């Protein structure tokens with residue numbers, strides 16, 4: 001056996017792999033589900049292979065859910081910075097920040113926004129019977145009791161508004177704080193952010209459903225109406 005030859009072969013193999021990886025990272029255009037175009041306007045700040053993240057998404061989220069998604073942009077967008085978010089879905093376009101710490105983070109962001117895209121596609125199926133709203137409102141009433149008992153005062157009326165309201169968002173985020181909120185919402189919401197609005201309730205449940213598939217029972221137990229709706233959409 002020629003050890004030196006083996007070593008140089010390994011070095012060549014390493015080089016080829018590194019070059020292939022670099023080429024993938026440099027790639028600017030991608031296709032999701034063979035249909036939805038994605039453009040990388042500014043390269044990711046970390047070594048992230050968007051193609052591999054897309055493959056994961058193709059395995060978990062059906063194209064039917066995304067029929068309202070026209071295009072995906074990755075870049076350093078002002079709008080994202082202004083709103084202090086990593087991603088946003090607006091009118092068929094998904095904008096994703098190129099500042100991602102890992103492929104896992106990117107996957108979370110995309111799946112979250114795809115939940116909102118799914119709401120666009122299946123608005124009627126999801127919300128016409130009010131099952132998700134009712135479930136969310138019961139949880140909000142429960143949260144009101146918990147937070148009031150711990151001295152965090154906000155009028156009940158604010159808890160009974162299901163849409164996004166900055167004032168209530170700030171109350172949860174700033175006055176209560178997410179660390180305490182995580183503790184107070186355990187077993188009630190799948191994440192503290194789920195308490196923000198009915199749409200974020202849905203998106204958080206959607207993330208749990210598709211990204212924590214080993215533990216779907218948790219979502220089924222905490223949010224049975226939401227869990228049932230997503231299962232129905234899949235069938």
Ligand SMILES: [Zn+2]
Nearest residue numbers: 112116200203
């Ligand atoms: Zn959201």
